[in-house]
Amino acid sequence: MGWFNAMCTSVARLDGKTAVITGCNTGIGKVTVQDFFERGARVIMACRNREKATQAAEEIKQATASKSNLGEIIVEELDLMSLKSVRSCAEKILAREKRIDLLINNAGVMTCPYGKTEDGFEIQFGTNHLGHFLLTLLLLPRICQSTPARIVNVSSVAHERGTMNFDDLNWEKTKYNPIKAYGQSKLANILFTKELDRRLKEAGVSGVNVYSLHPGVINTELSRHVGDTFGKAMGWIYDNVIGCFIKSAVEGAQTTIYCAVDEKCARESGLYYAECAVKTPKKNALNMDDASKLWDESLKLVDLPLDYNPFK
Template identity: 65%
Template sequence: MNLFRAECSSKARLDGKTAVITGGNVGIGKYTAQDFYVRGGRVILACRNLDKANQAVADINQACKELENLGTLLIAKLDLASLKSVRDCAARLLKNEKRIDLLINNAGVMMCPKSLTKDGFEMQIGTNHLGHFLFTMLLLPRICQSTPARIVNVSSLAHYGYGGRIDLADLNWENKRYFSLISYIQSKLANILFTKELDRKLKENGISGVNTYCLHPGCVNTDLINNLEASFCIMDWFFRYVVRKFLLTPQQGAQTTIYCAVDEKCANESGLYYTSCSVATPSSAALNKEDARGLWDLSWKLVGLDKNYNPFVDPSK
């Protein structure tokens, strides 16, 4: 038995469309890549480990060898824990890709021991939010030129687990005791706040045809669960032999991501939170507009974007 099971029923094709998926080499990212490939899309797996990315491409090709009207699979080097890598990857994509119709911000780390990204950010907020924030901002002008386009941010039901607001005064855990679970929760809360503020700013800047989505994929049996087990050794048996039996497969867990990316039923929705292929209500902290604006401004500063940079480009004006 699995929890939160749903299925995207859309048969929409992605012929002529380009999708970029961060962390497309494992778990739900890998199955999302396979789904888009079957739909005929040009699918770019943006991954830190190129060996694993190449293996993922081989696996997908093998799984789809009997099918017709497939798309194209490509690989791009991307380490979200390095702003230089993010900038380099974005620059290559902007040089090589005439359009980006779908951006799936899927990659992430979960409950890892306290560590820092290459730029000195706490690893979970740095990877799960700040890396994706910069990546999205750099690709946004091309996305705006590829309408209708969608940006999908993979969050988590875990964002409900922290009773307070996001701690913008100490986002990097420099002045308080570190708790990996709370850090993870805050990074997933940041994904939703970012999605909502991006939607607001797109509308404020007169950009139509670019929709934003965030989602809980379900409780999925992926490599991320290994960090959770390592963090709570006493609970290892419980997670290994009990919890895993109730987890979704990566294929099942990818369904809400796929729904947000391709389904016609949500084509006119933007800035919302989804679970089980349906709109859901996030926590009150995720609906705090002041925090969404504050996180945007702080993220802009932390990733080093120029104050005069304008990612909101409407090609019709």
């Protein structure tokens, strides 16, 4: 259990609402699925491993079998390390869903050894930012038709150790540092949130709110690469010592849930949260020039034209 854990106290229902959640067969994503399901939402679990996601969905249904007014759970395959998979997933969702009220960009990898995605991006930047960037833009027209709607980007306090190295976003020239690479990807989540909010307002789109957040340090599978990257000793310390003082998945999901459903932040957008409250991120995360540049660079990397308009 963590030292301090704010809880989302909203009892808002999500009946008739459709939510898309990425990377949610374990950890805070799975907790978020169950929360929305209990609130009556139609929840699309967008996960890389369909079998594990299906099993997680069954576990959620079994855990809530005694409850009433539940929603629906649908599993959709999504591999954020493949832009082809992102496009395929978005196409299937758009073909089937008449509305998308909530998009929770939750999936992520942390401090993993150097590697590249299917499209040649550094794994953490490609998965944590670019995959979600493309998915969001592809789904955005439907989201804009489903107002009031919310987009929640799960970032991290690790953004404070990140800088946007626009000359080498994919660590091809710079000596790879897994912590700094993770920090860059989490900084990108916040900058994307701020730029998306700015562009929504500039396009005259009302009723679509965007949030970024730090969920806390959580004892989930996200930390599975700690031992691989920093050695078995550090992995053991993380699992057996640090793990005693960090959050459970239920505790870690609360700020995500808060940003998605709470009435108090219904008119807030483009802000950063922790412990179910607005917080001020690092100065680098407030740099709107970087936010705009990241948007343009991301469009190029995911092969969308610079004049691409997702706000129609």
